[in-house]
Amino acid sequence: MSPPPSNPDNPGFDHLEALAHVVLNNLQNQHDWTETKVHTQPNLPRQILFGLPPKRLYVHPDEQIATIKAEKDRAERIPQFPEWEWVLPLHLSEKWSPADFAAVFDALDAIPPARDSLQDVQDVNGPDAAWKLWRGPKRGKRILLATVQDDSTVAYYWMHDGLVKPRQN
Amino acid sequence: MMATTERQVRISKIAGRYLVFDIEDVVYIRRQHGICSVFTGTMPQNPTQNIFLGLPVELYAEEARLLVDKGAGYIADDPADHLSQLKTLDETARKAYIQSLKSQRRTAQQVFLEAKAQSHAKHLSKRKPSSGAKLGKERKAANNESIVEEGADGGADAAESLFGVTKPSPPPAAAVGTVVVTKDTTTIPAITPTTSSVLIAPTKRNVPPEDPASYPLYAYLNARGYFITPGLRFGGDYSVYPGDPFRFHAHYLANSYGWDEKTLMLDLLTSGRLGTAVKKSFLFGAQNNNKKTNIEAEDGISNGTKKKNNDDDVRIFCIEWAGM
Numbered sequence: 001m002s003p004p005p006s007n008p009d010n011p012g013f014d015h016l017e018a019l020a021h022v023v024l025n026n027l028q029n030q031h032d033w034t035e036t037k038v039h040t041q042p043n044l045p046r047q048i049l050f051g052l053p054p055k056r057l058y059v060h061p062d063e064q065i066a067t068i069k070a071e072k073d074r075a076e077r078i079p080q081f082p083e084w085e086w087v088l089p090l091h092l093s094e095k096w097s098p099a100d101f102a103a104v105f106d107a108l109d110a111i112p113p114a115r116d117s118l119q120d121v122q123d124v125n126g127p128d129a130a131w132k133l134w135r136g137p138k139r140g141k142r143i144l145l146a147t148v149q150d151d152s153t154v155a156y157y158w159m160h161d162g163l164v165k166p167r168q169n
Numbered sequence: 170m171m172a173t174t175e176r177q178v179r180i181s182k183i184a185g186r187y188l189v190f191d192i193e194d195v196v197y198i199r200r201q202h203g204i205c206s207v208f209t210g211t212m213p214q215n216p217t218q219n220i221f222l223g224l225p226v227e228l229y230a231e232e233a234r235l236l237v238d239k240g241a242g243y244i245a246d247d248p249a250d251h252l253s254q255l256k257t258l259d260e261t262a263r264k265a266y267i268q269s270l271k272s273q274r275r276t277a278q279q280v281f282l283e284a285k286a287q288s289h290a291k292h293l294s295k296r297k298p299s300s301g302a303k304l305g306k307e308r309k310a311a312n313n314e315s316i317v318e319e320g321a322d323g324g325a326d327a328a329e330s331l332f333g334v335t336k337p338s339p340p341p342a343a344a345v346g347t348v349v350v351t352k353d354t355t356t357i358p359a360i361t362p363t364t365s366s367v368l369i370a371p372t373k374r375n376v377p378p379e380d381p382a383s384y385p386l387y388a389y390l391n392a393r394g395y396f397i398t399p400g401l402r403f404g405g406d407y408s409v410y411p412g413d414p415f416r417f418h419a420h421y422l423a424n425s426y427g428w429d430e431k432t433l434m435l436d437l438l439t440s441g442r443l444g445t446a447v448k449k450s451f452l453f454g455a456q457n458n459n460k461k462t463n464i465e466a467e468d469g470i471s472n473g474t475k476k477k478n479n480d481d482d483v484r485i486f487c488i489e490w491a492g493m
Contacts, residue, residue: 031493057491092438095431098455102484144491147434156491157441163393164487165411165420166450 016089020047023089023146026154027051035114039086043107045100049087049146050112056080058142058158061167063134070131083135084112086143088159092150105161110139140164178242179366180233182376187228187244190364194242195226202241203396204232205414213361224363229399231387234378238388244376254369262368269367274357281358383407383425385456389483390423397423404443409452421452421487428455428484441488454485 020038027033027049036051059067059080067078086108090096141161146154178194180187188209189195198204209227211218228236236242258266381387383406390397396410398419405422422444426432437453444451 053493057493090434092434094434096434096437097429097431098426098453098484098486099428099457101486102457145434145438145488147438155438156493157438158487158489158491160450160487160489161485162487163421163452163485164450166444166448166487166489168448 016046019089019091019148020049022148022152023087023154024049026146026152027087030154037114039112041107044104046089048104048108048143049089050084050114051087052084052114053082056082057085057144058083059167060134060140061165063131063138064168066131066134078131083139084114086112087146088143090145090147092147092155101159104143105141108141108143110141111136176241178236180228180236180242180244181225181247182233182244183247187230187233188225188247189228190225191366192224192363195224198232198236198241199413202236202239203391203394204228204235205396205398206232207399229387230379230381231384234380234384235388235391237378244378246376250369251365258368266368270360270362271357273362274360277360278357382427385480385483386423386425386454386485389454389480389485392480395420403447403449404440405451408449419449421450422447423452423454426453426455428457428459430455437488442490444488445490451488452485453488454483457482457484 024036024038027036032054033051034054036049039048039050067080071078088104142164143159145157145159147157148154176194176197178189178198179191180189182188189198189206195206198206206226206228208222208224210223210225212223233242233244237244387397387407390407390409394412396412396414396417397407398410398414400407400409400422402408403419403422405424407421407423408419409421409423410417410419422440424440432453437451440451440453
């Protein structure tokens, strides 16, 4: 594995592993994530994580519209199961360039390689399946930036690859 | 250069700023090119005005460049143009200019009289004439409506004295369209034209556009139908609207970075947080120069001309607060 792009002078692998560990701990114990795993890949600058949050973390505004339409047609609520999410551990004092982020996104698939992460994608055919596509083929690349501060506070921010309009909240 | 469109927007470069003085041009670039920019002109009577600003519109260097690249405009060195052209003006050109001023004044007079007649008719229909005393009051009010009284031919004198001096005064282009109405309606009102386009023909000595670092991001967003205004009020370089800002709220606040420009995570997160607080997404974009040179090498382009509409080398990321 090559040294991290963010800090070429200090190929401190232990530091990055510790960082991933802090975030893993925080996800599991503070945010009740389950099946959180460390993911390593030769073309990634560092260890990243993926896992399953207790409730749905992100709904694209267009998916929301599609879901509301489908709910109107069916006259019942569509359950919002949580999705598998990528997590990139970072420290607040790090400096990243657009090239660094692009390298991470290019190395990843939109959906993490979890046990049943492709389960929802099975039956996307049918008249009212527009909303289902957002969990499968239409899902854009997104990653949760888990930024650790020295007091081990972790702040979570979404980063999307490409132009993604903001949520209506 | 791309195929030139019919209209050529005159972008006046004055003291390093790109200004558009012609209202037709302002409408054209807003409707056809998605550039709304910033009105910067104040009324001459109130130079400290900071709301409801008017002509001229000030363009970003990116916007000026975009118009030039699209073949929809040219950048003119306005002070130099005015100095040289006013000096070399011959008698017929002067007369033509004075004539055009007169026709503009007649139009202004017509417009004013029509508006006056309309408001008068409105008043009359509102208040039914019951007594002579009331009518007299109305007549008084109508007289007070004429705004500024002036000598019969003051406007024409001003226009002619423009050429009388050997050293021309600063270009009249910057003035805002004020209409000074004389009391006597048989003389035509004096006007201050917003542009000197009649006087100054398009010149060949165009100023080459700048190449701002954020131009690739600007062009990328503009090509996708986004409108861009200055982003300071939301904490970024640009505010990015999905359509005309009259109709939409901004979707993004945007910053442009270099491809290898290292940015502190704290800055990215604070911008993301700020964006979420105003219901926007924080967008940052960069142009991948390595990719660009690769593409150009493959295409065999070596003369350094910029390829248009080839913005697939721009990469965009959006940051939002995750809510956890």
